[in-house]
Amino acid sequence: MLNKRTVEDLDVRGKKVLVRCDFNVPMNENGEITDDRRIRSAIPTIEYIINNGGKVILMSHLGRPKGEPNPKYSLEPVAKRLSELLNKEVIFAADDNVVGENAKKAVAEMKEGDVVLLQNTRYRKEETKNGEEFAKELASLADLFVNDAFGTAHRAHASNVGVSQHLPSAVGYLVKKEIEVMGKAMSNPERPFVAILGGAKVSDKIGVIENLLDKVDSLLIGGGMMFTFLKAKGYEIGKSLLEEDKIELAKELMKKAEEKGVKLLLPVDTVVAKEFKNDTEFKTVKVEEIPADMMGLDIGEETRKIFAEEILKAKTVVWNGPMGVFEMENFAKGTEAIAEAMAKSDAVTIVGGGDSAAAVEKTGYNDKMTHISTGGGASLEFFEGKTLPGIAAIDDK
Numbered sequence: 001m002l003n004k005r006t007v008e009d010l011d012v013r014g015k016k017v018l019v020r021c022d023f024n025v026p027m028n029e030n031g032e033i034t035d036d037r038r039i040r041s042a043i044p045t046i047e048y049i050i051n052n053g054g055k056v057i058l059m060s061h062l063g064r065p066k067g068e069p070n071p072k073y074s075l076e077p078v079a080k081r082l083s084e085l086l087n088k089e090v091i092f093a094a095d096d097n098v099v100g101e102n103a104k105k106a107v108a109e110m111k112e113g114d115v116v117l118l119q120n121t122r123y124r125k126e127e128t129k130n131g132e133e134f135a136k137e138l139a140s141l142a143d144l145f146v147n148d149a150f151g152t153a154h155r156a157h158a159s160n161v162g163v164s165q166h167l168p169s170a171v172g173y174l175v176k177k178e179i180e181v182m183g184k185a186m187s188n189p190e191r192p193f194v195a196i197l198g199g200a201k202v203s204d205k206i207g208v209i210e211n212l213l214d215k216v217d218s219l220l221i222g223g224g225m226m227f228t229f230l231k232a233k234g235y236e237i238g239k240s241l242l243e244e245d246k247i248e249l250a251k252e253l254m255k256k257a258e259e260k261g262v263k264l265l266l267p268v269d270t271v272v273a274k275e276f277k278n279d280t281e282f283k284t285v286k287v288e289e290i291p292a293d294m295m296g297l298d299i300g301e302e303t304r305k306i307f308a309e310e311i312l313k314a315k316t317v318v319w320n321g322p323m324g325v326f327e328m329e330n331f332a333k334g335t336e337a338i339a340e341a342m343a344k345s346d347a348v349t350i351v352g353g354g355d356s357a358a359a360v361e362k363t364g365y366n367d368k369m370t371h372i373s374t375g376g377g378a379s380l381e382f383f384e385g386k387t388l389p390g391i392a393a394i395d396d397k
């Protein structure tokens with residue numbers, strides 16, 4: 001059980017409550033939100049504070065704008081969507097400095113039940129460095145702090161960890177639910193236990209494999225993650241995604257898997273494309289035969305079968321990271337096949353991550369999963385058994 005104060009332990013009436021959410025939602029090239037699960041998941045905490053006479057000041061990051069204001073990463077579309085979902089006005093305090101004149105004025109004018117959303121916290125370079133000054137600026141806006149950003153709980157940044165040091169703090173309903181549901185599933189997982197890793201954040205996530213090897217029976221690797229491993233095996237991977245400085249680590253991990261008797265399955269075939277777009281020349285090739293001028297954007301048909309068989313034998317399955325560039329129809333089949341196999345299996349099935357959750361939603365198999373987590377990297381680190389800094393920083397009960 002989570003030994004942290006929750007929003008219900010705070011007296012929010014008449015108070016300004018700063019709430020850290022993870023509104024890092026997938027968007028298309030037109031800046032439209034393609035999956036609003038992370039926004040919907042924040043509603044219970046926001047409504048609790050509104051209904052109990054508090055003032056809600058929301059903050060989040062979106063994407064990786066590298067410490068500079070960039071309209072591409074503005075939270076304005078999130079403010080609009082949230083306003084529709086809450087059926088009330090969400091005041092968007094658009095400040096390039098995050099805590100600037102607009103934000104201060106909007107907060108000063110708040111009445112009980114009002115909701116203000118600050119601009120993307122990653123517009124400030126101090127955010128990802130957990131800068132003390134920025135944390136104090138954020139804290140100065142409010143009386144209380146609630147962390148409900150489960151998807152960001154594996155980061156120690158100013159807007160989750162830093163700010164918590166300057167205000168009485170609690171976790172929100174989403175963080176509580178995620179920890180309780182996944183904690184239960186992971187406390188004594190039924191075996192075989194299969195983990196599936198893919199996606200594009202290769203250097204961020206390859207590190208979790210070491211600890212996962214102590215927990216799982218099989219590890220299936222697809223998505224952008226697969227090519228660093230294939231390169232480590234000595235294959236040519238053409239123009240596919242590669243983390244050059246992780247090749248050695250990939251070699252060590254394959255060796256460790258063998259020593260520990262964990263089945264580490266890599267794709268045997270891949271869908272390669274001329275360009276990173278849907279309407280381009282593409283074909284399926286064996287992983288030994290990736291052409292130099294093409295890039296792998298999905299797992300192939302043979303791999304889908306092998307992975308599905310492994311999933312159907314499992315009693316517990318955790319998955320983070322799409323198997324291919326599922327946003328493009330021609331490269332979505334691998335991801336669909338994994339979702340389908342998980343939906344058919346009678347195992348405990350947990351999917352995590354902003355894009356993975358969106359991918360599962362797109363397949364329509366979302367209702368067949370045991371749990372869809374809002375966190376990808378966060379849920380992986382939780383499965384590893386690591387302490388999540390964003391949760392550890394919150395006041396104990």
Ligand SMILES: Nc1ncnc2c1ncn2[C@@H]1O[C@H](COP(=O)(O)OP(=O)(O)O)[C@@H](O)[C@H]1O
Pocket residue numbers: 198199200201202222223224225241296297298320321322323324325326327352353354355356357375376377
């Ligand atoms: N082979 C690939 N090459 C490039 N990008 C890929 C590949 N396979 C998957 N991706 C991309 O990975 C992204 C999701 O990765 P990630 O952020 O790690 O997952 P999540 O958000 O679920 O945690 C998707 O946008 C998808 O297009």
Ligand SMILES: O=C(OP(=O)(O)O)[C@H](O)COP(=O)(O)O
Pocket residue numbers: 022024063064151152155201204352353354355374375376377378
């Ligand atoms: O989308 C997120 O993580 P995820 O892709 O692992 O689910 C979180 O919002 C964290 O974002 P970050 O990986 O840029 O720190």
